[in-house]
Amino acid sequence: MTALFQNYARRPVHLVKGQGTTVTDVNGKNYLDFISGIAVVSLGHAHPAIVKAIQTQSEQLWHVSNLFESPEQEQLASTLVENSPFDHALFCNSGAEANEAAIKLARKHTQKNVIITFEQSFHGRTFATMSATGQEKVRQGFGPLLEAFRIIPYNDKEQLEAAAGDDVAAIMLEVIQGEGGVNQIDSEFAQLITKICEEKGILLIIDEVQTGIGRTGSRYAFEQTNLKPDIMTLAKGLGGGFPIGAMLGTSALYDTFGPGTHGTTFGGNPLAVAVAQTVLDHVFQEEFLQEVNDKSDYLVEKLQAALPQDQFQVRGSGLLLGIECKEDVQPFIQQAEEAGLLVVQAGPKVIRLLPPLTVTTSEIDEAISILAPILLTEKTVSI
Template sequence: MSSLFKNYGRRPVHLVSGKGTIVTDETGKEYLDFTSGIAVLSLGHAHPAIVEAIQKQAEKLWHTSNLFESPEQEKLAATLEKDTHLAHAFFCNSGAEANEAAIKLARKHTQKHVIITFEKSFHGRTFGAMSATGQEKIRQGFGPLLETFKTIPFNDVAALEAVIDDEVAAIMLEVIQGEGGVNQISPELAQAITDICSEKGILLIVDEVQTGIGRTGTRYAYEQTVLKPDIMTLAKGLGGGFPIGAMLGTSALYETFGPGTHGTTFGGNPLAVSVAQTVLNHVFNPTFLTNVNEKSTYFKEKLAASLPNHTIVGSGLLLGIVCAEDVAPYVNLAEQAGLLLVSAGPNVIRLLPPLTVTNEEIDQAVAILANILNSN
């Protein structure tokens, strides 16, 4: 019996090292890592700039309380907010924590309690974030959840309009539902949300934990829509593998989060901030984002040509292969062939390579996928 709780469905692979897109297990077998730690490793494994940032910061200061000023946090916040309508940031340790902060901020600012979320969404596993998540399998077994979340079908404008009333504090969504099936928001729903929030004074929370930091080909996925979030949450790719989360908000929300309203011991610690700033220095470079989009186009074209009987969904390097059957066996076969994958719901293979993936690595992955999917 393991000394660990069995809350993870672990695979029988022990990874011991990685460089770029390639990881190696304890037997010496190499794999193409198209999970990126589930959209975390923006710059791949052991990127030299991140290694250097950690080494330099580790020799200076690992941790200090948020009771003290942090010019480094100020710089990171300014980088995240540059050329956006957002004005302030709060740093934490994970996406779930960022979403908890967003929920608290929306409720406190509006003095209302109802938050609209969507089926197949995923916002985290802490209690508030779990209550916001539109997947029964995540909620099951934990008793009564927070009652003031209303979950409706995604991309259903009529369903949204039917639940809007004077008690609604916010609408909370992912522009692309990563865990729920790589489902993209429709232009119609995005416009309806924009209109409703403007007319009713409802806050918009956009969860960019998986889609942000260049994953979809722009700094943030909402930039590809008409949406204009009042609150945005980040994590995963922000730290490139080092734990950090963030919540950003508009200037109108500034006074709501005064001293003592929210906090975290480790959030925004010097090591995390140093790594995140290094990630942004690379990813937010326009040339880098252009390369992400070029790789995305190349990847989608290769997939479409090699898998003519499958639908390819997603944006940037958050892509999905839609299958008619359960994809778990395909994920296992790919692993045996040297390609690490993760699913998105029961019928979609999710593709999340590092943003630094090469065309040659894409070719190798497509060849493995084609061999598996076209043989079944």
């Protein structure tokens, strides 16, 4: 009998070490990690710059209350706003916390309660973010949820126009729904969102928890659209493996979050801030982002060459890619793990590929050499 609650369907692999894209289990077996902690380990495992940042900061200050000034937080916030259309940042510990802050900020600023979200979205597992999430499996069994979320089909222009009434405070979305199947926003749908928000004074919250910090080949996924967010949320790749979240907002929202309106004990602690600043110093370089796009093109080209396109659809952006199959992918994921490749689902029929942004082309070749034969089994080809 384990002392842990069994709320995770854990795989029977005990990983003990990581370096770059390779992780090693307790038995000494190596795996290519194309999960990256679910889009978290953006610079790979044990990146020397991150190791150094943690070591240096750990010898100075681990934690100090947010009651005191923090020049390090100011620096990190400045880096984020200088590389975005936002003006202010709030730091927390996770994507769910960042989304909670965004929901509170939007409702308090507009004095309206309804927030439009979308089917197959994922925004977190707190009561508010679970209520915002458009996946029934996440919501089941917890009794009445918050009623102020209006969940509609993704990319459905007609339903969006019908839902966007005078009671709507914000529209909240992921540009690419990672957990929901690697579903991308349509350009016409994005244009309609922009139009509705501008005409009706509705705030736009973009959840970049999984897609942000270079994951999709740009600093943020919304930069590849015409969307104009008022609020953006970050986590995962921002810390490169160390827990941190952030909410960014425009200057128009600044006065809404005054002293006492929102808070966090551990958010923006010195260790997390030091790591996040190190990640941004690497990822926000134009050369680094270009390399992500080049590796993405290479990976997509190799996948499309290896897999029949009438049976497999490759979609996504940057190094957030999905392979849609015609059947349940869990057996394929298990076989890949046994062969030394770690991948993860995005819904029952989509394999999600999330390698570190530092993955090499030779590691991509090795991953495809493992995965493609597994997918091209006799059972799959006969469909």
